[in-house]
Amino acid sequence: MRIAVVGAGPAGLSLASRIDADVYEEHQEVGLPRHCTSLVSGRSAGEAGIPSDVVLNKYDGLLVTDLQGRRIWFRVRDRIYLLDRPGLERRLSDGVPSIALGVRVEAIKGRYVYTSAGRGGPYDYIAIAEGAVRRFSRIYGEVDRLPGLQVDVRSNKGLSGIVVVYNRKLSDAYFSWIVEIDRGIYRVGLADRCCVVDKLRKLVKLVGGTPVGKPFGGGVLAGPPVRRLVHGHIALLGDAAGLTKPLSGGGIILAVKSGAALAEAIKSGEPEAYEHSMRPTVLRLSAAKAVYKLMYVRGFVHEALRIFDGSEFLAVDYDDHVKTLALAMAASSKAPRALVSALRHLMSRDAGRPST
Numbered sequence: 367m368r369i370a371v372v373g374a375g376p377a378g379l380s381l382a383s384r385i386d387a388d389v390y391e392e393h394q395e396v397g398l399p400r401h402c403t404s405l406v407s408g409r410s411a412g413e414a415g416i417p418s419d420v421v422l423n424k425y426d427g428l429l430v431t432d433l434q435g436r437r438i439w440f441r442v443r444d445r446i447y448l449l450d451r452p453g454l455e456r457r458l459s460d461g462v463p464s465i466a467l468g469v470r471v472e473a474i475k476g477r478y479v480y481t482s483a484g485r486g487g488p489y490d491y492i493a494i495a496e497g498a499v500r501r502f503s504r505i506y507g508e509v510d511r512l513p514g515l516q517v518d519v520r521s522n523k524g525l526s527g528i529v530v531v532y533n534r535k536l537s538d539a540y541f542s543w544i545v546e547i548d549r550g551i552y553r554v555g556l557a558d559r560c561c562v563v564d565k566l567r568k569l570v571k572l573v574g575g576t577p578v579g580k581p582f583g584g585g586v587l588a589g590p591p592v593r594r595l596v597h598g599h600i601a602l603l604g605d606a607a608g609l610t611k612p613l614s615g616g617g618i619i620l621a622v623k624s625g626a627a628l629a630e631a632i633k634s635g636e637p638e639a640y641e642h643s644m645r646p647t648v649l650r651l652s653a654a655k656a657v658y659k660l661m662y663v664r665g666f667v668h669e670a671l672r673i674f675d676g677s678e679f680l681a682v683d684y685d686d687h688v689k690t691l692a693l694a695m696a697a698s699s700k701a702p703r704a705l706v707s708a709l710r711h712l713m714s715r716d717a718g719r720p721s722t
Contacts, residue, residue, distance in 0.1 A: 367632065377622070384630075401584040414626075417454070421449060427527065429530070440681040492599060495625070497584075519573065525552060542555065591651045
């Protein structure tokens with residue numbers, strides 16, 4: 367059986383490290399350019415077999431704030447890991463016999479892949495693992511994509527851990543972040559519908575930061591997952607399939623797991639079983655997308671910060687935001703008030719608009 371993989375990111379490499387495949391990657395080096403902050407669940411990292419030597423830092427929780435005095439603290443049951451994503455991709459590529467680097471896929475027609483180096487095929491299956499660019503996968507379903515940008519800075523502000531910021535001046539449609547990489551070194555960034563360069567400058571100034579590298583980023587996908595992952599001889603993996611967490615945009619672990627799931631399905635002789643095995647994940651992410659619409663599109667996240675200001679919760683599952691938020695609310699005496707407010711946001715035409 368001949369398999370083609372479009373993209374040598376975590377999803378494509380996870381698949382190609384488990385089966386024989388022709389891998390096409392448009393960039394000249396695996397792992398570059400950098401794209402994301404690379405925060406993952408410690409539990410899920412273990413389940414996905416993430417090597418310990420690509421873990422740069424570990425965190426016990428995160429602070430959610432609006433930078434106007436309101437804050438909520440989440441303790442995370444299984445910790446949060448900061449990964450060296452380029453290092454992870456290089457480790458995954460060690461198990462791949464051959465990768466066509468610097469070869470851009472121009473078109474997929476039938477069972478053939480047309481690239482800058484010529485035609486490849488025919489293939490029994492073509493796995494699209496192109497990441498957030500979604501040049502080929504978008505015809506199978508739309509996924510919300512926001513521009514994201516971040517930079518590593520040096521600062522003496524004395525910040526620690528992970529800080530998630532919901533402040534409309536820094537990000538109107540999503541959020542911004544400050545992640546302590548090492549003592550005095552922070553990864554600061556944001557995703558929004560527009561003006562990310564100017565807003566990143568504002569965030570860097572806010573933390574008193576001096577850049578220690580060049581800004582990096584790309585599209586941040588906020589779901590929903592596509593309805594079908596397999597279309598005849600085409601299979602969608604990772605970000606290309608919208609397999610990202612809508613409330614945070616994270617998708618590294620989901621990418622690795624989707625590649626592994628497709629590999630197992632192909633080995634079993636039933637590639638269509640891949641879609642069935644990922645169904646619980648797709649349903650969970652679809653539910654999270656509904657919460658995304660309430661929190662971000664309708665703007666309830668700002669009201670939630672006001673209601674739960676000063677609270678501390680246990681994040682039972684960093685990868686399942688819906689479960690974590692539901693259990694957090696269930697444990698709080700402020701839950702009825704929050705529920706009434708959430709219903710008002712859902713019914714109000716003006717919800718989500720900044721007050722004047």
